[in-house]
Structures are given as structure tokens and as C-alpha cells.
Amino acid sequence: MASNDYYRTLGVARNAGPDEIKSAYRKLAMKHHPDRNQGNSESESVFKEINEAYEVLSTPEKRQVYDQYGAEGLKAGAGGRGGFGGFQGGADMGDMFGDLFENLFSQGQGGGRGRPRSRRGADLKYEASITLEEAFTGVKVPVNFERTELCGECDGTGARGKTGIKKCPSCRGTGRVQYSQGFFAFSQACPDCGGQGEVITAPCKACNGAGRQKKSASMNIKIPAGVEEGAVLRVSGGGDAGLKGGDSGDLYIQVSLKHHSHFERHGADLVYECPVAVWQAALGGEAEVPVIEGGRMKIKIPQGTQHGKVFRVHGRGMPSPAGRDRGDLLVKVRVDVPHELTPRQRELFVELAALAGHGAPAEEKDKGFFKKILGT
Numbered sequence: 232m233a234s235n236d237y238y239r240t241l242g243v244a245r246n247a248g249p250d251e252i253k254s255a256y257r258k259l260a261m262k263h264h265p266d267r268n269q270g271n272s273e274s275e276s277v278f279k280e281i282n283e284a285y286e287v288l289s290t291p292e293k294r295q296v297y298d299q300y301g302a303e304g305l306k307a308g309a310g311g312r313g314g315f316g317g318f319q320g321g322a323d324m325g326d327m328f329g330d331l332f333e334n335l336f337s338q339g340q341g342g343g344r345g346r347p348r349s350r351r352g353a354d355l356k357y358e359a360s361i362t363l364e365e366a367f368t369g370v371k372v373p374v375n376f377e378r379t380e381l382c383g384e385c386d387g388t389g390a391r392g393k394t395g396i397k398k399c400p401s402c403r404g405t406g407r408v409q410y411s412q413g414f415f416a417f418s419q420a421c422p423d424c425g426g427q428g429e430v431i432t433a434p435c436k437a438c439n440g441a442g443r444q445k446k447s448a449s450m451n452i453k454i455p456a457g458v459e460e461g462a463v464l465r466v467s468g469g470g471d472a473g474l475k476g477g478d479s480g481d482l483y484i485q486v487s488l489k490h491h492s493h494f495e496r497h498g499a500d501l502v503y504e505c506p507v508a509v510w511q512a513a514l515g516g517e518a519e520v521p522v523i524e525g526g527r528m529k530i531k532i533p534q535g536t537q538h539g540k541v542f543r544v545h546g547r548g549m550p551s552p553a554g555r556d557r558g559d560l561l562v563k564v565r566v567d568v569p570h571e572l573t574p575r576q577r578e579l580f581v582e583l584a585a586l587a588g589h590g591a592p593a594e595e596k597d598k599g600f601f602k603k604i605l606g607t
Contacts, residue, residue, distance in 0.1 A: 349477035395433030499558025
């Protein structure tokens with residue numbers, strides 16, 4: 232490339248029109264942009280040359296001076312103010328860099344030039360509280376909540392009829408505006424249309440131009456058998472409606488289990504604390520325990536059962552959400568010592584203590600001592 236022959240630098244004829252010059256510049260700028268050729272000093276030098284050539288040939292006054300006097304005429308000031316110091320023809324350069332950066336970086340951000348960008352609706356969360364029995368069998372829970380839905384009057388456009396929407400004049404329908412600063416240009420969402428590329432001139436009366444309305448919604452959510460505390464169920468599309476044709480958000484149902492009077496849950500297992508009288512623990516016998524599906528069952532208490540002993544009853548716990556075998560019922564023995572004794576019960580416990588080698592209780596010894604003193 233010859234730095235003084237701007238037409239040759241851009242690869243166009245001397246009679247090339249503005250569109251042809253612009254197209255040639257875009258191709259070369261994309262090819263030699265520093266972001267695509269990091270560390271390549273040759274590409275960086277070429278990039279500066281093609282920008283210099285385009286800055287002159289895209290400005291009618293400078294191109295006229297260049298065609299008459301060449302590059303030296305521009306340097307001498309024949310073209311008016313500025314020369315090439317700081318690229319004074321900033322308006323066209325900004326537009327060009329905006330196109331370049333939009334091609335480089337705006338892909339994948341949703342929507343094309345002149346087409347409103349869609350936006351996904353927000354997700355919603357709802358808490359459902361159920362009993363342990365309902366978690367055992369599975370249950371359908373009615374869920375009542377509020378969400379935004381598309382306005383029925385304008386079908387989500389936010390405008391009063393088709394004539395109520397016009398292309399945004401600030402971004403000319405692209406949804407983005409470009410700003411140039413020295414050698415670089417920056418692109419961002421248009422502040423006037425919010426990146427939609429359209430503005431509403433006659434808003435819908437029903438939704439005031441929002442395109443969506445708050446409405447009450449109700450649905451029955453099936454909670455599977457064996458669901459655990461804190462489990463989250465997802466209802467696809469059950470959340471807020473999207474904008475400009477965007478997908479609706481999702482509805483998330485978080486399950487909580489109410490306190491149970493008998494059982495504690497440990498995963499798929501259920502724990503029941505079974506009260507056993509002290510003589511029953513010593514002599515052995517049977518105890519009745521409740522089961523989650525309703526009713527009661529008997530378990531054997533062996534002779535000499537200690538406080539805190541746990542008996543495992545297989546397959547009488549909670550079902551698995553995956554459909555596998557049920558968990559177990561864990562029966563934890565709680566030996567109950569009577570708070571009050573009849574005279575006969577006390578006599579028997581004293582006798583039992585004596586047989587066990589523990590002697591009489593302190594209270595009984597005190598009674599014997601006073602009997603000796605009083606001679607009774």
C-alpha cells in the first residue's frame with residue numbers, strides 16, 4: 232500500500248462513489264483491525280493508512296483538495312482546518328466505526344438492525360407448605376399468585392393499533408447508537424427507545440403502553456411422592472410474560488414440610504421416639520408405634536432394652552422421588568421413669584434396689600435412724 236495514494240490504499244477507482252468507498256473501507260478495516268491482529272505491527276500500520284485514506288475520501292471538501300493538490304496539498308492546509316491531526320472529520324468516522332463495532336460485537340445480543348429486541352419475562356417464586364403425609368403420598372397443591380401477562384387489548388405491543396408504533400428517530404430503528412472518541416467508537420443501547428428500535432406514539436389505554444398487565448393466576452401443581460424439604464419444582468413458562476415476543480419466565484415452587492407430631496425426617500428415613508416404661512424395658516414386651524401411611528404396628532422390645540436404643544423397621548419410611556424402595560422407620564426407645572409412685576410401687580423399687588445390692592435409698596435410711604432415736 233502506498234500511503235500517499237489513498238485510492239490505491241482502499242483499492243477503489245478515482246471516480247468511485249461514497250458507497251463504494253465506504254464498502255471498501257469496511258472490508259479492509261475488518262481485516263486489519265488491531266483487535267483481530269494483536270501484536271501484529273504491520274496490520275496496525277495498514278489500519279492507520281486505510282483510516283487516513285477513508286477520512287480524506289469520505290469528506291467531500293478534503294477529497295476535492297486531495298484530487299487537485301494531492302496529500303501534500305492537505306498537509307499544507309489547502310483543505311482548510313485540521314489536516315489529519317486527530318481525524319477531524321469525526322461524524323462520518325463515528326458512523327463507520329459504529330458499523331464496524333456493531334458487526335464485531337453486537338452479534339448474539341438478540342435482534343437485528345431495525346428489529347425490536349425481545350426480552351425474556353422474569354421468573355417467579357412461590358412457597359408451598361404441605362404435611363408429611365402429603366409428602367408421603369404426593370399431592371396436588373393449588374397455587375394462587377400474581378404475574379404479568381400480555382395485554383389483551385394490544386396483544387403485547389403497548390400501542391393503540393399499528394399506527395401507534397414508529398421507528399425510533401434517534402437510532403433509526405437499530406436499537407443502538409454510536410459515539411466516537413478520537414480513534415475509537417463505542418456502541419450502546421439507544422436511551423430513547425431502550426434498545427427496542429421503536430417508540431410508541433399512541434400508547435394502549437389498557438396497559439398505558441407497557442404491553443403487559445398484572446393479573447391473578449391459579450394452577451394446580453403436582454408435588455411428587457417423597458418430595459423433600461426445600462425441594463424446588465419448576466413450571467416452565469409459568470412466570471411473567473416476555474416483551475416483544477420474548478419467552479415467558481418460569482415459576483419455581485419451593486416445598487416446605489410442616490412440623491409433625493410423631494416423626495422426624497432424615498432423608499428417606501423416619502424417626503419415631505417411642506416411650507417405654509422402665510419395667511417394660513427391663514422385662515421386655517411389645518410396643519405400638521404409628522406408621523406414616525396411617526394406623527399403628529407392634530414392635531418387640533427385648534428384655535433389658537436401654538434408653539436410646541434404636542430399632543430399624545425396614546421399608547416403612549418415606550418413598551423415593553426416583554421411584555426406588557422406601558426408607559426405614561427408626562424407632563428410638565425413650566425409657567420413661569415414673570414421677571410419682573404409690574406406696575406399694577415404692578416398696579417394690581426399694582426391694583429391687585436391695586436385691587441389686589444398692590441398699591435402701593437415703594430417704595429410707597433416714598427414716599430408720601429416726602425410728603431408733605424415738606424408740607418406735
